[in-house]
Amino acid sequence: MAHTPITPDSAAGVLIQRLGYAGLIPFATLALLMWIVTPEAHPLVAMALTSYAAVICAFLGGIHWGIGLRHNAPSRKLHMVWGVVPSLVAWVGVMMPAYAGLPLLAVLLIACYLVDRKTWAEAGLRDWMTLRFRLTVVSTLACLLGAAAT
Numbered sequence: 001m002a003h004t005p006i007t008p009d010s011a012a013g014v015l016i017q018r019l020g021y022a023g024l025i026p027f028a029t030l031a032l033l034m035w036i037v038t039p040e041a042h043p044l045v046a047m048a049l050t051s052y053a054a055v056i057c058a059f060l061g062g063i064h065w066g067i068g069l070r071h072n073a074p075s076r077k078l079h080m081v082w083g084v085v086p087s088l089v090a091w092v093g094v095m096m097p098a099y100a101g102l103p104l105l106a107v108l109l110i111a112c113y114l115v116d117r118k119t120w121a122e123a124g125l126r127d128w129m130t131l132r133f134r135l136t137v138v139s140t141l142a143c144l145l146g147a148a149a150t
Helices: 011-022 024-036 042-068 076-095 098-119 126-148
Strands: none
Touching: 011 024, 011 126, 024 042, 024 126, 042 076, 042 098, 042 126, 076 098, 098 126
């Protein structure tokens, strides 16, 4: 049985876009808080932003496992191998002080986007790259702004 792909303009696609944009709320909020909280709260906010960015990077890797596990997956090995890279690099980013970990996570978010740009079209996900780009820009800027506040 063939399945119908979810497109950005379908009902499910609209929900996916809303959830994606909602996922930017912690990035924006925490990046702003990095600049305005008291010195006592600053380490907690820095850890919250770093941890959230790392979780999102791991999620982006997990998407590749989902693609690779499909029966007819193109480039299965690439998806499976790349799928673990973001979580491993993100783990290192969480272990670092925020002034270093957040820029590492920003670079990782960009790397995830670049890999997705090369691989998602072959997997039938080309229509989602505009959303991926927008989410990457905001999340990357949030990490860099957060790092600048350390």
